[in-house]
Structure formats: C-alpha cells, structure tokens
Amino acid sequence: MLETNLERIKHNLETLSSFNSTPGKGYTRLSFSSEHRKALDFLSKACESMGFEVMIDPVGNFRAKLKGSDPGAPPIMCGSHIDTVLYGGKLDGAAGVVAALEALTVIKEQNVPIRHSLEFIAFVEEEGASFGGGLIGSKALVGKYTVEDLKNLTNDEGLSFYEAAKNFGLNPDELEDYVLRKGDVKALLELHIEQGNVLYTKSIPLGIVEAIVGIKQLAVTLTGKANHAGTTPMNLRRDALVAASNIISFVEHCAKHEAFDTTVATVGKIWCFPNVTNVIPGKVTFTIDIRDIKTEGIQRVEQLIKEEVKRISDERGLQYSVNLVGESDPVKLSEKVVSVIQRVAEKLNVNFLRMNSGAGHDSALLTEVTDVGMIFVPSIEGISHAPEEDTEYEDLKTGCDVLLNALVDLAQ
Structure with missing residues (x-):
C-alpha cells in the first residue's frame, strides 16, 4: 500500500493557512480576496511543478489533472473547498485540498500506473461567507446555477458573485461549457474534517460517510416602526427585535421538540436597524439554518x-417576509465508492466508523452526476468554524493514506 508524506502535508497545510486576512483572530480566506489569489497561486505552482495540467474554471474552481493511460476514460475527481468562514479554522476545506494534492503528488512521484486521469479540485465559495447560501462552486459545476443566478447572488456590499468573478479575471459567461453531466466523471472523493465530536470521543481515526444532511437556509425580515425609546408607551410599540426574539426561541423549540432527533436549526446572523441604544428597532433581518438527514424534518x-x-407579525402589527437563501437535499453516497474506502481502510488496519455528515459539503452536489465518497478525520473536541479547530496530524495522515490508496484503486 502507498503512503503519504507527513512533513509535506504539514508544510502545505501551514503554507495554505498563511493566506489569512485575520491573523491572530482565526483564519479568514474569502472568495476572490487577495488571500484567495495567493492560495491559488500556491496550488498552481505546486501542481505545475509536478507536471499536472492546471486551470481555473469560469466561476473560480481550481482544477489540476494528472493524466491516466486512457484518454477516453472519465477522470476521478478529488479535493475540497479553498474558502473559509470568517475567523474560522485552518483545516475546514484546506485539509481536503492538501490531501488531494498530496495523493496526486505521491502517485506521480512513484509512477503509479493509472488508467483514469485524476483531477484535483479546490471548490470556490463553499461556505457562503461572502455571497450566502454556500456550495456555489459545486452548484455551478453541476448546472444548479446559471449565469443569471450568479448575477443575483450578492455580498453585503451589493457586489454580485458574477461581478466579483469578473473582477478576479474570470469569465463566468463561459460557465455552460464547463458544466458536468452524468458520465463526465467516474467518481469524486473528498477528505474533510468531521466538524463534530463523534470520532474524537470514540477515539476512532477515520469516518466513512454514508449520507450527507440536507440544508435549508432562510432569511426572515420583520418590519415594524422605529421610534423614541423613552416617549413611546409599551402598548403602542411595533418592536421588530422583540418579535424576532420570540421567533428565534421558537426555532430552537421546533428543532428540539417538533421534528426528529436528527433535526437541528440555528439562527446565526442578525441585522437590527437602526441599531441605536435609544431607538426602538424598526426592522430586523435574521437567518435560519435548518438541517436534517430526513427531508421531512426540514419541511x-x-x-x-x-x-x-x-402569527407573531400579525399579532404585533408587523410586515414580514421569509426568503430562501439556499438549500441542498439530503443525499446518500455511493455504496460502490464507500466499499472501496472501507476495503482500503481494512487493508491498512485502520479502525473506522461508517457515519452520516451533519455538515453540508460540495460532495453532496456531485452525487447528481457521479459516484461520491467522503472520508472524515477527527476534529479535536468536535470544534470547527472557530480558531481552535484542530486535528491530530497522525489522524490527518491516516486519512490521506486511505484517500491515496482509494484513488489508485478507483483509477485502475
């Protein structure tokens, strides 16, 4: 069985994490930022030095190909996302990017014969930290987003994804030429940190993902009446923030008591206007993130x-809107690919757990066009989307070894 190089994994991960706009406060690498550019340049140089074919597609997905012996055979993709949340950790996405780079590097260095080409991909805007909704690079790649959709996805400053991509030197108008169809790719493998504490608490070094949760993200806007905090009697107020607080508490109640034990819901972002100490809030917008492995729970x-x-808006005399920000369906991963990963883990004598993913991933979108498998490595204390996010390097190497050998198996 083949083995990855731990020191190179460490070096590449530390280099990638250095492209960070918030040093000392966590890791931030937003799509189409200067840090994103530096990360792409680093990956390009690393891949070109190994003789891989490198390109960046019209929406910003980085892709590098190691050619197989059969040019007519569909390639196998591997990778993860290159962006982060604000003030996040250094491993979310980056671990899978480095793992894929390492796998292709070892295969090339050791002249391992492969029939199918291997294509390393680093997805853009998985997190949605800039343009909301998330999974934009993978959705565009499988035809879920059109060019017009990209024009309607905007950041907090009103800049659209389409405009940001153009400013970055890309041409999103060419997207249709790059959309994947069934048969274009043989399989996709993604290594990712678990972002939960199941593997860590059980001291199991490897997770083999069987299914990925569905996600629905909503934006709720409540509009009341801003007014003087001292001169407006309590019975005459149309306070949007008080109404929002009632709804937010209800969101928690719903996820706990009205659906399944697999259902979770989170209010993670709030805008309050005018956001002044002595003014009654006249308008509030907040996001709701609902997740479940069962579609019925989300619905x-x-x-x-x-x-x-x-009910609350009518009771308090408020106007309201509930808008869809983004969604992805629960998906089962390919038993064919899952079995390959399991077989490799058994050959390497790696203890593993077959499990579900509570986080959304680009891999879920690719199930529409190909067979998909995911590998999890443990997150220390289950922490993710925070500066403290971490994984033991030995566990990361174990995951990389499994990924490497699974790719070789599939590429024959």
Whole structure:
C-alpha cells in the first residue's frame, strides 16, 4: 500500500493557512480576496511543478489533472473547498485540498500506473461567507446555477458573485461549457474534517460517510416602526427585535421538540436597524439554518416557522417576509465508492466508523452526476468554524493514506 508524506502535508497545510486576512483572530480566506489569489497561486505552482495540467474554471474552481493511460476514460475527481468562514479554522476545506494534492503528488512521484486521469479540485465559495447560501462552486459545476443566478447572488456590499468573478479575471459567461453531466466523471472523493465530536470521543481515526444532511437556509425580515425609546408607551410599540426574539426561541423549540432527533436549526446572523441604544428597532433581518438527514424534518420545521412568523407579525402589527437563501437535499453516497474506502481502510488496519455528515459539503452536489465518497478525520473536541479547530496530524495522515490508496484503486 502507498503512503503519504507527513512533513509535506504539514508544510502545505501551514503554507495554505498563511493566506489569512485575520491573523491572530482565526483564519479568514474569502472568495476572490487577495488571500484567495495567493492560495491559488500556491496550488498552481505546486501542481505545475509536478507536471499536472492546471486551470481555473469560469466561476473560480481550481482544477489540476494528472493524466491516466486512457484518454477516453472519465477522470476521478478529488479535493475540497479553498474558502473559509470568517475567523474560522485552518483545516475546514484546506485539509481536503492538501490531501488531494498530496495523493496526486505521491502517485506521480512513484509512477503509479493509472488508467483514469485524476483531477484535483479546490471548490470556490463553499461556505457562503461572502455571497450566502454556500456550495456555489459545486452548484455551478453541476448546472444548479446559471449565469443569471450568479448575477443575483450578492455580498453585503451589493457586489454580485458574477461581478466579483469578473473582477478576479474570470469569465463566468463561459460557465455552460464547463458544466458536468452524468458520465463526465467516474467518481469524486473528498477528505474533510468531521466538524463534530463523534470520532474524537470514540477515539476512532477515520469516518466513512454514508449520507450527507440536507440544508435549508432562510432569511426572515420583520418590519415594524422605529421610534423614541423613552416617549413611546409599551402598548403602542411595533418592536421588530422583540418579535424576532420570540421567533428565534421558537426555532430552537421546533428543532428540539417538533421534528426528529436528527433535526437541528440555528439562527446565526442578525441585522437590527437602526441599531441605536435609544431607538426602538424598526426592522430586523435574521437567518435560519435548518438541517436534517430526513427531508421531512426540514419541511416540518420550515412550515412551523413560517406559521409562527405570520402569527407573531400579525399579532404585533408587523410586515414580514421569509426568503430562501439556499438549500441542498439530503443525499446518500455511493455504496460502490464507500466499499472501496472501507476495503482500503481494512487493508491498512485502520479502525473506522461508517457515519452520516451533519455538515453540508460540495460532495453532496456531485452525487447528481457521479459516484461520491467522503472520508472524515477527527476534529479535536468536535470544534470547527472557530480558531481552535484542530486535528491530530497522525489522524490527518491516516486519512490521506486511505484517500491515496482509494484513488489508485478507483483509477485502475
């Protein structure tokens, strides 16, 4: 069995994490930022030095190909996302990017014969930290987003994804030429940190993902009346923030008591206007993130929340809107690929757990066009999307070794 190089993994991960706009406060590498550019330049140089074919597609997905012996055979993709959340950790996405780079590097260095080409991909805007919704690079790649959709995805400053890509030197108008169809790719493998504490608490070094949760993200806006905090009697107020607080509490209640034990819901972002100490809030917008491995759980919570938004708004004399920000369906991964990963883990004598993913991933979108498998490595204390996010390097290397050998198996 082949083995990856731990020191090179460390070096590449530390280099990638140095492209960070918030040093000392966590890791931030937003799509189309200067840090994103530096990361792409680093990957390009590393891949070109190994003789891989390098390109960046019209929406910003980085791709590098190691050619197989059969030019007519569909390639196998591997990788993860290159962007981060604000003030996040250095491993989310980056671990899978470095793992894929390392796997292709070892295969090239050792002249391992492969029939199918291997294509390393670093997805753009998985997190949605800039343009909302998330999974934009993978959605565009499988035809879920059109050019017009990209023009309607905007950041907090009103700049669209389309405009940002153009400013970055890309041509999103060519997107259609790069959309993947069934048969274009044999399989996709992604290594990722678990972002939960199942593997860590069980002291299991490897997770083999069987299914990925569905996600629905909503934006709720409540509009009341801004007014003087001292001269407006309590019974005459149309306070949007108080109404929002009631709904937010109801969101927690729904996820806990009205759906399944696999259902979770989170309010993670709030805008309050005018956001002044002595003014009654006249308008509030907040996001709701609903997740479940069961579609019914997501639908149930969404329905109850919409009913409660209407009830509270009517009761308090507020106007309201509930808008869809983004969604992805729960998906089962390919048993064919899962079995390959399991077989490799058994050959390497690696203890593993077959499990579900509570986080959304680009891999979920690729299930529409190809067979997909995911490998999890443990997150220390289950922490992710925070500066403290970490994984033991030995566990990361174990995951990289499994990824490497699974790719070789599939590429024959």
